[in-house]
C-alpha cells in the first residue's frame with residue numbers, strides 16, 4: 001500500500017524550499033508515496049528557482065476537504081501566508097515563522113483526520129517559529145499536544161545504524177541537571193528500546209551517558225551518575241533491557257562508532273548531537289519519537305548562511321524521507337484494513 005506523506009518545505013527563509021525542490025525532482029520520491037505538499041506557492045517557487053530543477057506541476061487544492069491524489073505528481077494544499085511577497089532569505093522573521101508554523105498546523109490536522117500517514121519537513125527555524133506563534137518548547141512538543149500523546153516523547157537522531165535519544169531536549173543548559181531524574185532516564189531508554197525492537201533489532205544494546213565530565217569520576221565531579229543514572233540503569237537491566245553505563249560522555253561515542261552499541265542515550269541535546277553531527281552531518285536524520293505517525297526531518301538546520309546559494313546538500317532530508325515512507329507503510333496498511341472493514 002502506498003503511504004500518504006505530508007511534505008513541508010520548512011522555513012521559507014532558509015534552505016528548506018530549495019532542498020524540497022531537489023527532493024521532489026527525484027522521480028523515485030514521487031513514486032514512493034502519495035505526496036501532500038503544504039506551502040504557499042511563492043515559497044515553492046523560490047525553492048524551485050534557487051535549486052534550478054524541474055518537478056511535476058502539483059495538483060492544487062483549496063483545503064483538506066478537497067484532498068485527492070493523482071499518480072505522478074504531488075498534491076499541493078495552497079497556503080496564503082506570504083502576503084504576496086517572496087520570502088526574504090537568510091534571516092529569522094515572523095512571516096516565515098508563521099508560514100512554517102501554519103504548514104505544521106495543517107499537517108497535524110491531516111494526520112488527525114487520517115488523511116496522511118506521516119510527515120516529512122525540510123529544516124525549520126525555531127526562532128522564526130516562535131516569532132510566528134509557536135509557544136511550545138519545540139515542534140515535537142507542539143505535535144505531542146495536537147496528537148493527544150501523554151507522557152514522554154523524544155527526538156531520535158540517526159546516523160547510519162546508530163540511534164540516539166535524549167533525556168532533555170530544547171531547554172537551556174542551566175536547567176538540565178534538575179531535569180535528570182531516574183524516571184526521565186528510564187523514559188529515554190525505554191522509548192528508544194521499544195522503537196528499535198519494532199524496527200527489528202532484537203535486543204538493542206543501549207549505552208547511557210553520564211552527565212558530568214568522566215561520568216562524575218567516582219563522585220568527585222558531580223553525583224548524578226551515582227544517585228540517579230546508575231540506579232535507573234540497574235532498574236532497566238532488571239526488566240530485561242540491555243542498558244549499560246553510565247559512560248563518560250566524551251568517550252561513549254568511541255564505542256558507539258566501533259559498533260559496540262545500537263543506541264546512545266544522552267542527557268542533553270549537544271552531548272549527543274555534537275558527536276552524531278561530526279560522524280555524519282550530511283546523512284543525519286531526526287525522527288520524532290513517540291508520535292502516532294512517523295515525523296522525520298534532516299538533522300541539519302535552516303542554514304541561513306547559505307540560503308539561496310543553491311549549494312545545500314539534501315542527503316539527510318532524503319534519508320528522512322526514506323525512513324518516513326518505510327515506517328508509514330504500516331500506518332497505510334492499517335488505514336486500508338480499516339477502510340475494508
Ligand SMILES: NC(=O)C1=CN([C@@H]2O[C@H](COP(=O)(O)OP(=O)(O)OC[C@H]3O[C@@H](n4cnc5c(N)ncnc54)[C@H](O)[C@@H]3O)[C@@H](O)[C@H]2O)C=CC1
Nearest residue numbers: 123124125126127297298299300301302303305306312313
Ligand atoms: N530539521 C530541522 O528542522 C532542524 C532545524 N534546526 C534549526 O535550524 C536553525 C539553525 O541551526 P544551526 O545550529 O545554525 O545549524 P544548521 O544546521 O542550520 O547550520 C550549521 C552549519 O551547517 C551548514 N549546513 C546546514 N545544512 C546544510 C546542508 N543541507 N548542506 C550544506 N551545509 C549545510 C550551514 O551552512 C552551517 O554552516 C535553528 O533554529 C535550529 O533549531 C536545526 C537542526 C535540524
Ligand SMILES: NCC(=O)COP(=O)(O)O
Nearest residue numbers: 138139140155157286299
Ligand atoms: N524537530 C527537529 C529538531 O528539533 C532539530 O533537530 P535536533 O538537532 O534538535 O535533534
